[in-house]
Amino acid sequence: MKKLTAVVRQEKLEVLKQALFDKGIRGMTISQVQGCGNQHGWKEYVRGTEVLLNTIPKVEFEIVVDDEQVNDLVQVVCDAARTGEVGDGKIFVTPVEDVIRIRTGEHGPAAL
Numbered sequence: 001m002k003k004l005t006a007v008v009r010q011e012k013l014e015v016l017k018q019a020l021f022d023k024g025i026r027g028m029t030i031s032q033v034q035g036c037g038n039q040h041g042w043k044e045y046v047r048g049t050e051v052l053l054n055t056i057p058k059v060e061f062e063i064v065v066d067d068e069q070v071n072d073l074v075q076v077v078c079d080a081a082r083t084g085e086v087g088d089g090k091i092f093v094t095p096v097e098d099v100i101r102i103r104t105g106e107h108g109p110a111a112l
């Protein structure tokens, strides 16, 4: 199993959620996060004072799937989240050792 952690634009929350539902993905965790990529450190005026903005709000999706679903899912996320402008986000893929459904005690892919 693998976990996809996708950090995307806030305005892509609904479209990505729907694209994942359409693909039959059921379990996911969505969080509001703050982050920066290559272009951090720009200046903006807030109530007349110049402030350095280092991070911007993003939305993070965590989705654990079987290994063979990973490539498909990466494509779904890219298609839904891409605008072509800087700041579209990233997908991190990490191994997952085990998953346990608390209600039944099932382990592994059966618990996804």
Ligand SMILES: Nc1ncnc2c1ncn2[C@@H]1O[C@H](COP(=O)(O)OP(=O)(O)OP(=O)(O)O)[C@@H](O)[C@H]1O
Binding pocket: 007, 033, 034, 035, 036, 037, 038, 039, 056, 058, 085, 086, 087, 088, 089, 090
């Ligand atoms: N190396 C990283 N490690 C952890 N989180 C990251 C990393 N790079 C980006 N992120 C997260 O992804 C968000 C979006 O990053 P972003 O798309 O701006 O990356 P980028 O490398 O600057 O690419 P681009 O040039 O397309 O903007 C960041 O706000 C941050 O939350």
Ligand SMILES: [Mg+2]
Binding pocket: 036, 037, 038, 039, 086, 087, 088
């Ligand atoms: Mg960036």
